[in-house]
Amino acid sequence: MKNWMLWLIVGVISIVGGLVALLNPLAATFAAERLIGWIFIIVGVLQVISAFREQGRGASLWAGLIGVLALLAGISLLSNPFSGVISLTLVLSVLIAAAGISKLITAYQIRRARYFPLILISGLVSIVLAILIFTNFQEAATVLLGVMLAIELISNGVSLIALSLFRRSPT
Template identity: 45%
Template sequence: MTASAHGEQLRTSWVWMAVLAVISLIGGILALLNPLAATIAATVMAGWVFAALGAIQVIQSFRVTGWPGFLWALLFGVLTLVVGLSLVFNPLAGMVSLTLLVAVLFLVIGVVKILYSFSLRPISGWGWVLVSGIVSLALGVMILSDFPYSATSVLGILLAVELLSNGVLFLLLALGLRKA
């Protein structure tokens, strides 16, 4: 297929992109209106993903016989499966664990971005990396300062922001495709 044929297919798909935008924006608004429900939903979805990955790893470990990493692959699969099922069947405890993980990730990413920004110092725009690192660090501190109570809303708010961001992206793409 030629580039012009691909371009034509993209231009005619603007309606579907707009539908995705609306669904994502509605999901983001609903997640903001009820962050606890969104947090529980995100925890359960993460649990199902972990459970599926664990089950696949367990199956895969038995498919390759006679290799020295069998026990490690099996152990990894079983642990991933257990974590996933734990999140699915006990999402309230799971959301506390995931929120703590998110806070620690924000802290670590913030520190790494700040250090990285200093290495970029002679380059124009290095300050934006510094600002991004400070924001990440501040988010981690904010989550931990209200922990474990923040666990009831943090994941839901992050999900809402992601859905709203995707909705805006899809809407802008749809409008761009419509004009093309």
Template identity: 45%
Template sequence: MNNWVTMLIIGVLSLIAGLMAMFNPFGASLVATAIAGWSFAILGVLQIFDGVRAEGWGGKLWAILLGVIALFLGINILGEPLQGMVALTVVVGFMFAVSGIFKVIVGFAVPSSPLKWAVLVSGAVSLVLGFMVLSNIPGSAVVALGVLLAVELLSNGVSMIALALARKDEA
């Protein structure tokens, strides 16, 4: 994006969307669930199509099987969005927990330095987030995905605005 104005507009729109998601985390969670459902469905169709065109029965069979599974997941999430929201929230909670465990392991493996403490703190935060999400299922499913989407949109908006203003100063 060479035009700083375009970057600025994208940043402002991302900030607005992030604020909307933060003020309505349930709606944002539904949107995140729908995006995941459609992503799985489209990925499944593309995988099946690619599997049909693949050479050799081994590759063809695995590609089609994975495509059918992804398509099934997408249709299931889109057909039952509240159950899909809970399932996706459980996955996110486990991802936080596993990420936290690995960060703590890496943090203890790093020689003594400020980096060691940054990694350990990051790991501890991930573990706490994972515990918070998983210990409050299904309650956390109502807002967790929406809050994560809001934080991502707000972060993206701030960075795009900063990049736009830096690019404006260069021009």
């Protein structure tokens, strides 16, 4: 790949962005909340537009309704950022708990398999994380999204750097 250096630079920028987000998770939380709000608005508008182009009335009605709901969610997130952060944290913590329960069920189903302990531990970590979020909800709400954004940026940067170095090698 000719552009391995570009991928390397993007990876480094992603890691630096992740480290900056870790240094100020509150600002990163609100940045993530604003980004999600705008995404909902864009998706909502596009969904409403596509609803008018649908042929069937049932599909058109559902597409339009989902678009309007997404649009309202985006407006709500942007007009009241603190409530948006609380809502997003609540949804995220419920998803983490559900993922943990799902992993525990999967682990139980494959309890004789070689990778059973890894899935079990992953499920337990998710459950513990969800409990920590629920028991310290106010504190978690202000930084959780920012920390998760930071971790994702760092993880993304590491993978991009690894990919660029892989693509650089002649083999």
